[in-house]
Amino acid sequence: xxxxxxxxxxxxxxxxxxxxxxxxxxxxxxxxxxxxxxxxxxxxxxxxxxxxxxxxxxxxxxxxxxxxxxxxxxxxxxxxxxxxxxxxxxxxxxxxxxxxxxxxxxxxxxxxxxxxxxxxxxxxxxxxxxxxxxxxxxxxxxxxxxxxxxxxxxxxxxxxxxxxxxxxxxxxxxxxxxxxxxxxxxxxxxxxxxxxxxxxxxxxxxxxxxxxxxxxxxxxxxxx
Amino acid sequence: xxxxxxxxxxxxxxxxxxxxxxxxxxxxxxxxxxxxxxxxxxxxxxxxxxxxxxxxxxxxxxxxxxxxxxxxxxxxxxxxxxxxxxxxxxxxxxxxxxxxxxxxxxxxxxxxxxxxxxxxxxxxxxxxxxxxxxxxxxxxxxxxxxxxxxxxxxxxxxxxxxxxxxxxxxxxxxxxxxxxxxxxxxxxxxxxxxxxxxxxxxx
Ligand SMILES: [Zn+2]
Numbered sequence: 001x002x003x004x005x006x007x008x009x010x011x012x013x014x015x016x017x018x019x020x021x022x023x024x025x026x027x028x029x030x031x032x033x034x035x036x037x038x039x040x041x042x043x044x045x046x047x048x049x050x051x052x053x054x055x056x057x058x059x060x061x062x063x064x065x066x067x068x069x070x071x072x073x074x075x076x077x078x079x080x081x082x083x084x085x086x087x088x089x090x091x092x093x094x095x096x097x098x099x100x101x102x103x104x105x106x107x108x109x110x111x112x113x114x115x116x117x118x119x120x121x122x123x124x125x126x127x128x129x130x131x132x133x134x135x136x137x138x139x140x141x142x143x144x145x146x147x148x149x150x151x152x153x154x155x156x157x158x159x160x161x162x163x164x165x166x167x168x169x170x171x172x173x174x175x176x177x178x179x180x181x182x183x184x185x186x187x188x189x190x191x192x193x194x195x196x197x198x199x200x201x202x203x204x205x206x207x208x209x210x211x212x213x214x215x216x217x218x219x220x221x222x223x224x
Numbered sequence: 225x226x227x228x229x230x231x232x233x234x235x236x237x238x239x240x241x242x243x244x245x246x247x248x249x250x251x252x253x254x255x256x257x258x259x260x261x262x263x264x265x266x267x268x269x270x271x272x273x274x275x276x277x278x279x280x281x282x283x284x285x286x287x288x289x290x291x292x293x294x295x296x297x298x299x300x301x302x303x304x305x306x307x308x309x310x311x312x313x314x315x316x317x318x319x320x321x322x323x324x325x326x327x328x329x330x331x332x333x334x335x336x337x338x339x340x341x342x343x344x345x346x347x348x349x350x351x352x353x354x355x356x357x358x359x360x361x362x363x364x365x366x367x368x369x370x371x372x373x374x375x376x377x378x379x380x381x382x383x384x385x386x387x388x389x390x391x392x393x394x395x396x397x398x399x400x401x402x403x404x405x406x407x408x409x410x411x412x413x414x415x416x417x418x419x420x421x422x423x424x425x426x427x
Binding site: 013014017018020021022023026047048049050051052053054055056057058059060061062063064065066069070072073074076077134 | 263267270271273274275276277278279280282283288291292295296299300303304313314315316317318319320321322324325326328329332333361364365368369372373383384386387388390391392393408411412415418419422
């Protein structure tokens, strides 16, 4: 597994805790899981939060199982063949690092096969509904080098992971593996840098709000 | 310490069979199951965890029948996948928490829309853990457990609600009649405190 040691932008603690607690919607879970594949620091943080979850589980008021629970368990377990050890999930589906395993369910052919839809000069997007569990939307944006997205803010619940290329904005430089978990009031205007398009994976649980942001992003281009 | 004990309410019927929440003992039991498929050890794990997983699922609105079924399924995973339990990555309670959590999410997914069964990230066979890594993780989990139990009551409550009730921040706020910002700051303070107790630097 590739681990990027120079990741500089990470999810907030509250976001990682919500992930460990199983509270995030599908879209944000996918984005966090994709970041975790690249970030040892956040994997440790999630393991710690899962330990909090383990401690919490021990405090749950038990609900008595039925009297025959253990008997039916062994009846069921007796019939089960031992599962073959799966190949490491870390190796599975590792087609072009960009489409890390958590994304594979949504991008079967990988990032290179995306049917991009142009929304403005230098800006294309691909939208994937992530409605398996707590609906959300996954959105891939492709920003051509040198293109700047007009100033906008993000919802509190939006996460952006850089899959390829890089951009700079008021917050700093974001490169492959970096994740923007911005406060609601951060106003930024990302500029795609380098010589390849910047591809971002964005999760939002509030699609309507996001549409209006894209509207505002697109508007100035249409005005050209 | 007494606060933590007072909070732990045990159902009378299970009380006789229940293993005390001694993390070292739970870890030893799971390792026995992993290495020798010891059924007695597994029965003790079952007695401790099945009612708690059922309780966890019922608290978030799962019917008693489904919760019992999912608790069975969780313990079935523990039995079948015990060989993949990696003590360098988690203690027994933590590992079993992630199994129960993933089952809960999968059950919700199945209810929303049938999807292919994703490989459960709780099972990631890797190279043999080194003994020192095992020690480090186990003692880290132990410190986290102690730090969690030592949290001020107000923080303890929001953390606990966050992890075992299926409650996003906004719902916790509603339930405790607190502003959303207060819930978030209590969580943040709690996590900072846990981190400080671990000896990690707080950023
Ligand atoms: Zn990170």
